Amino acid sequence: MSVYIITARDEAELSSPIFAAGDVNPDESAAAFTTQLKAEEYLEAAGWRKTDVVVELDSESMLDWIAALRSDGVESIAVDPDRRAQESGARQAVISLHGLTAELAGIIERRIHTAPPPAGAEELQRIDIYCCQACGQVVEQLPEKEPPTCCDREMELSAFDTVRPGELREAVVAAE
Numbered sequence: 001m002s003v004y005i006i007t008a009r010d011e012a013e014l015s016s017p018i019f020a021a022g023d024v025n026p027d028e029s030a031a032a033f034t035t036q037l038k039a040e041e042y043l044e045a046a047g048w049r050k051t052d053v054v055v056e057l058d059s060e061s062m063l064d065w066i067a068a069l070r071s072d073g074v075e076s077i078a079v080d081p082d083r084r085a086q087e088s089g090a091r092q093a094v095i096s097l098h099g100l101t102a103e104l105a106g107i108i109e110r111r112i113h114t115a116p117p118p119a120g121a122e123e124l125q126r127i128d129i130y131c132c133q134a135c136g137q138v139v140e141q142l143p144e145k146e147p148p149t150c151c152d153r154e155m156e157l158s159a160f161d162t163v164r165p166g167e168l169r170e171a172v173v174a175a176e
């Protein structure tokens with residue numbers, strides 16, 4: 001989906017004409033268009049062809065455009081405004097910039113609060129749990145190790161568990 005706007009021909013930064021989107025929408029608005037044709041028609045009808053051009057916004061420039069509008073105190077975006085209807089005071093479809101910014105902030109907040117852990121951090125490590133039948137001593141150790149000994153005999157494997165790396169604690173096998 002592409003978005004087109006009208007911006008000043010000779011300026012490096014995006015600079016859109018600001019207008020009131022109809023008498024009943026007195027807020028300062030900038031226009032955004034869903035097709036290049038609608039944007040060109042508006043440009044023509046407004047008589048701005050000498051000073052302004054139609055550009056397609058990519059995602060980067062869209063955010064720059066929104067930020068520039070906000071810093072200019074613009075309150076809304078008129079969607080596919082019709083120049084003649086607008087001049088006769090007809091209501092145009094508008095999006096609140098404040099609402100839009102709140103929505104974007106909500107998306108960013110959610111992404112921050114649900115950021116995945118660093119790669120590999122959630123990999124679980126299997127550990128073996130050995131138990132001494134004589135004294136009840138419990139030892140956890142990595143599966144690749146030899147069975148520990150306690151009370152002069154090899155301890156028995158009694159369970160498996162999984163832990164996160166860093167949570168692994170290897171009990172020291174009591175010597176005799």
Ligand SMILES: [Zn+2]
Pocket residue numbers: 132133134135136137150151
């Ligand atoms: Zn023991």
